[in-house]
Structures are given as structure tokens and as C-alpha cells.
Amino acid sequence: MPVTKASPELLDLLNQAIAREIQVSIQYMWQHVMWSGVKAFAVKDELKSVAIEEMKHAEAIAERLFYLGETPTTKPTPIFKGGSLKEMIEADMKAEEEAIVMYKQIIELAMKEGDETTAHMFREILSDEEDHHDTFESILEEV
Numbered sequence: 007m008p009v010t011k012a013s014p015e016l017l018d019l020l021n022q023a024i025a026r027e028i029q030v031s032i033q034y035m036w037q038h039v040m041w042s043g044v045k046a047f048a049v050k051d052e053l054k055s056v057a058i059e060e061m062k063h064a065e066a067i068a069e070r071l072f073y074l075g076e077t078p079t080t081k082p083t084p085i086f087k088g089g090s091l092k093e094m095i096e097a098d099m100k101a102e103e104e105a106i107v108m109y110k111q112i113i114e115l116a117m118k119e120g121d122e123t124t125a126h127m128f129r130e131i132l133s134d135e136e137d138h139h140d141t142f143e144s145i146l147e148e149v
């Protein structure tokens with residue numbers, strides 16, 4: 007049994023976070039693969055590296071959740087694809103905004119439950135999501 011115990015509420019939030027990370031990982035990868043044209047050319051590499059970071063987030067959270075005694079989900083939340091370049095980046099920005107709100111909530115709850123490790127992990131992930139949001143915001147100014 008792990009030394010640290012998490013509430014069902016926190017475990018559920020961690021699984022929701024994994025579902026979101028899998029979602030955006032696939033979403034950004036799909037966009038990276040599917041986009042073509044001059045405008046997309048500059049954006050593709052950025053999307054690829056963000057997609058890889060999201061996959062690492064999913065894995066890190068899944069490891070933590072498994073340690074806490076829960077089975078990590080393999081099911082992504084709905085993936086947004088299609089539309090124009092601008093619509094996609096807007097959807098990506100919204101996904102990052104939602105992650106930022108949710109991860110702040112996870113940090114707060116983990117601290118309340120004395121789970122310093124989960125809180126620390128999500129502070130680092132949160133800083134990545136803020137970077138991603140910035141990246142998408144700058145891309146949006148160009149498209």
C-alpha cells in the first residue's frame with residue numbers, strides 16, 4: 007500500500023487529467039500530420055514537440071495514479087480535428103486554458119490532502135501548459 011493516500015475525488019481528477027493529456031497528444035499529432043501549406047509549415051514542428059510533451063504528461067500522471075492504487079484510463083476526451091488552421095489553434099488554446107484551470111484545482115486539492123508529490127508534479131506540468139498556451143497564442147497572431 008502506498009504511504010500517501012488520495013481521496014476518490016483526487017483520483018478521479020487525475021484520471022480526467024490523463025484523458026485530457028491523451029486527447030491533446032493525439033489532437034496535436036494529428037494536426038502536425040495533416041496540416042499543409044506555407045502557413046502550416048512554420049507551425050508543424052512546434053505542434054510536434056508540444057504533442058510529445060503532452061504524451062509525457064499523460065505517462066507521468068498515469069504512473070502517479072497507478073502508484074496511488076487506481077487504474078489509469080486509456081480513453082481520451084473528445085478530440086477536436088478539422089476546420090481551418092485558425093479554428094484548430096483556437097481549439098488548442100481553449101484546451102490549454104481548461105487544463106490550466108483543472109491543474110490548479112488538482113494542486114489545491116493535493117495540498118489539502120498532504121500529497122506534496124502530486125502537487126509538485128502538477129506545478130511542473132502547469133508551467134508547461136502555460137508555455138503551450140503562450141505558443142498557441144503567438145501562432146494565432148500569425149494565422
Ligand SMILES: [Fe+2]
Nearest residue numbers: 027059060063
Ligand atoms: Fe499536458
Ligand SMILES: [Fe+2]
Nearest residue numbers: 102134135138
Ligand atoms: Fe499542453
